[in-house]
Amino acid sequence: MRTALTRLAGVQHPVVQTGMGWVAGPRLVAASAEAGGLGILASATMTYEELGHAIKETKSRTDKPFGVNLRSDAVDAPRRIDLLIKEKIRVASFALAPKPDLIRKLKDAGTLVIPSVGAVRHAEKVASWGADAVIAQGGEAGGHTGSVASTLLIPSVVDAVDIPVIAAGGFFDGRGLAAALSYGAAGIAMGTRFLLTKESTVPDEVKQLYLSKGFDGTVVTKRVDGVPHRVLRTELVEKLEKSGRVRSLLHAVANAAKFRALSGLSWRSMAREGWSMRRDLSLAQVVMAANTPMLLRAGLVQGRTDAGVLAAGQVVGRLDDLPTCAELITRIMAEAEGILTELGKSCLVQPSSE
Numbered sequence: 001m002r003t004a005l006t007r008l009a010g011v012q013h014p015v016v017q018t019g020m021g022w023v024a025g026p027r028l029v030a031a032s033a034e035a036g037g038l039g040i041l042a043s044a045t046m047t048y049e050e051l052g053h054a055i056k057e058t059k060s061r062t063d064k065p066f067g068v069n070l071r072s073d074a075v076d077a078p079r080r081i082d083l084l085i086k087e088k089i090r091v092a093s094f095a096l097a098p099k100p101d102l103i104r105k106l107k108d109a110g111t112l113v114i115p116s117v118g119a120v121r122h123a124e125k126v127a128s129w130g131a132d133a134v135i136a137q138g139g140e141a142g143g144h145t146g147s148v149a150s151t152l153l154i155p156s157v158v159d160a161v162d163i164p165v166i167a168a169g170g171f172f173d174g175r176g177l178a179a180a181l182s183y184g185a186a187g188i189a190m191g192t193r194f195l196l197t198k199e200s201t202v203p204d205e206v207k208q209l210y211l212s213k214g215f216d217g218t219v220v221t222k223r224v225d226g227v228p229h230r231v232l233r234t235e236l237v238e239k240l241e242k243s244g245r246v247r248s249l250l251h252a253v254a255n256a257a258k259f260r261a262l263s264g265l266s267w268r269s270m271a272r273e274g275w276s277m278r279r280d281l282s283l284a285q286v287v288m289a290a291n292t293p294m295l296l297r298a299g300l301v302q303g304r305t306d307a308g309v310l311a312a313g314q315v316v317g318r319l320d321d322l323p324t325c326a327e328l329i330t331r332i333m334a335e336a337e338g339i340l341t342e343l344g345k346s347c348l349v350q351p352s353s354e
Helices: 004-009 026-034 048-061 077-086 100-108 120-129 150-160 174-183 204-211 235-242 245-263 267-277 283-300 314-318 325-345
Strands: 015-017 038-042 067-070 091-094 112-117 134-137 165-168 187-190 218-221 229-232
Touching: 015 026, 015 325, 026 038, 026 048, 026 325, 038 048, 038 091, 048 077, 067 077, 077 100, 100 112, 100 120, 112 120, 120 134, 120 150, 134 150, 150 165, 150 174, 165 174, 174 187, 174 325, 218 235
Parallel strands: 015 038, 015 187, 038 067, 067 091, 091 112, 112 134, 134 165, 165 187
Antiparallel strands: 218 229
């Protein structure tokens, strides 16, 4: 199946595995790439040195194109961008749009720039700055998310920009891919669905917790880091929702200290990154934002569902298996191609009679 996404990124199938922090490491990214999709390595939870090692490991596992997700507001963002250019990484993806000069630098070096957006105005802005494509993420998605459903956001973004649009938020099968293509999108991006694969390094007991959830198993909360964040509904999340501001702040300060030790960042660097990312938030919310990586690490790496937070899309209510990345992408493509073929054969619109 050839689309604007496959032609642009040089991949076989129009399916993207998103750059999920603590989840999208070399094993998952390489498996996604080998299966014909576009795997994206998550670097926001890595030090610069760890990112270098992760890129080399991914390259040792696959010779297919892959991407790296970056935080454009990170103190060392320019250095990381230089690394991507040096390593000839095919795609740089961003949750927060990079400034025009960074986009231009990447594009001049032959690296594709694909930011994620949750609003039409953001898509228009990054398109005018030179982005090669956008991931339009609807409110069904896990992690930081907006309030506009994919069914409304995706066609609106497609109409607003003249660059390829990749649909995200609520996608998990071939029917979703066929629907996204009908909206005018060039492919789909999935996070939770790839988290629940055999190559995902998330602990098995945590995967089983995900699989046990229904459509009411997620909640959008501001108690994690001060902005809307869709996560699994767990006892910890329920406690955070009910806890007062002082208790939440104390918990956040403790975890921020752990993250500082883990990442090697200084308090000054963390504060500078926090303020640059959350200019419109209070000091308490900035500390909560610094606390988030540790909460996610506790759940997604250490398997501490009692002390961690688990980002999840609403699609978790539809998932009941743990396929390999190859099985997943093959299944999606076969189903989508079957649907599109049948629609092409069907006479859904009857000729009007005179």
